[in-house]
Amino acid sequence: MNYSFDELLTRCTICNSENIVNYTVDHIGIQIYKCNNCEVKFMNPQFTDQYLSDFYAQYQNKDFKHHRYGDDKNPRFAKHRDNINLISQYISPGNFFSIGSGNGFDMAVAREMGWRVEGFEVDEDFTKKLAAELDLKMFFGDFVKLSLENEKYDCVYMNHVIEHPKNPGEYLSKIAQILKKGGILYIATPNIDSLSIKLKKAMDAFGLRKKKGSYYDTWQHLTYYNPYRFSEILKKKYGFETLHLSNDVKQIKDGKVQNSAMDKFLYKSGFRIVLRKH
Numbered sequence: 001m002n003y004s005f006d007e008l009l010t011r012c013t014i015c016n017s018e019n020i021v022n023y024t025v026d027h028i029g030i031q032i033y034k035c036n037n038c039e040v041k042f043m044n045p046q047f048t049d050q051y052l053s054d055f056y057a058q059y060q061n062k063d064f065k066h067h068r069y070g071d072d073k074n075p076r077f078a079k080h081r082d083n084i085n086l087i088s089q090y091i092s093p094g095n096f097f098s099i100g101s102g103n104g105f106d107m108a109v110a111r112e113m114g115w116r117v118e119g120f121e122v123d124e125d126f127t128k129k130l131a132a133e134l135d136l137k138m139f140f141g142d143f144v145k146l147s148l149e150n151e152k153y154d155c156v157y158m159n160h161v162i163e164h165p166k167n168p169g170e171y172l173s174k175i176a177q178i179l180k181k182g183g184i185l186y187i188a189t190p191n192i193d194s195l196s197i198k199l200k201k202a203m204d205a206f207g208l209r210k211k212k213g214s215y216y217d218t219w220q221h222l223t224y225y226n227p228y229r230f231s232e233i234l235k236k237k238y239g240f241e242t243l244h245l246s247n248d249v250k251q252i253k254d255g256k257v258q259n260s261a262m263d264k265f266l267y268k269s270g271f272r273i274v275l276r277k278h
């Protein structure tokens with residue numbers, strides 16, 4: 001597929017500030033901007049809607065084993081259970097909404113753990129098939145335009161999703177609307193300030209890597225987060241209090257996720273954050 005791009009954005013896609021600057025360019029020439037207000041980084045210009053809908057029509061029929069937690073036999077299946085166990089420390093099972101559920105295993109796990117589950121995926125054909133297969137209510141299309149009931153959900157779950165849409169700020173506003181007061185938002189996403197990326201950035205600065213900025217993963221990711229700055233803006237702009245922040249990338253042994261005290265030091269390539277809506 002050939003890339004096609006929108007007009008250049010003049011505002012941050014998370015906090016809407018106009019104080020954005022050209023930050024760097026990756027090895028395929030895609031420009032990364034930085035917001036001086038909330039410090040999020042994002043692709044600018046972004047891909048066109050047409051490009052993205054073609055991309056996702058293909059994407060969802062592939063098995064992305066590295067973060068689309070496979071089937072029962074895949075040890076990564078245990079990861080959703082661990083995530084939802086973490087959520088259960090803060091809220092009892094109620095209405096659960098999965099945004100970008102991929103193969104739907106997060107929804108299957110949540111249902112098995114006592115939640116009433118609904119979900120959303122972008123592609124119509126894929127979503128209809130998945131909803132029928134799992135016998136669950138699912139929505140598709142443009143998330144921010146869905147007619148969802150306000151303050152209906154006890155938990156909104158977004159596992160490696162918030163780095164994908166063009167308008168993450170609009171997603172967060174909509175999520176704040178559909179969550180009950182006191183409801184929980186779970187987000188996991190890559191950490192753009194992980195140790196490995198810091199090292200690669202240093203090497204890039206000396207011209208020591210062939211694929212400069214490849215860690216932005218611009219072929220699929222549009223927005224890049226630092227866990228602490230993201231937590232701050234989620235509080236300041238969207239009214240979410242951070243309850244838990246830890247590494248997301250974990251070892252899985254004998255079907256069990258190995259959580260460690262070290263995970264509060266956010267050096268790994270992904271982080272997870274549990275938030276409460278005020």
Ligand SMILES: [Zn+2]
Nearest residue numbers: 012015035038
């Ligand atoms: Zn911003």
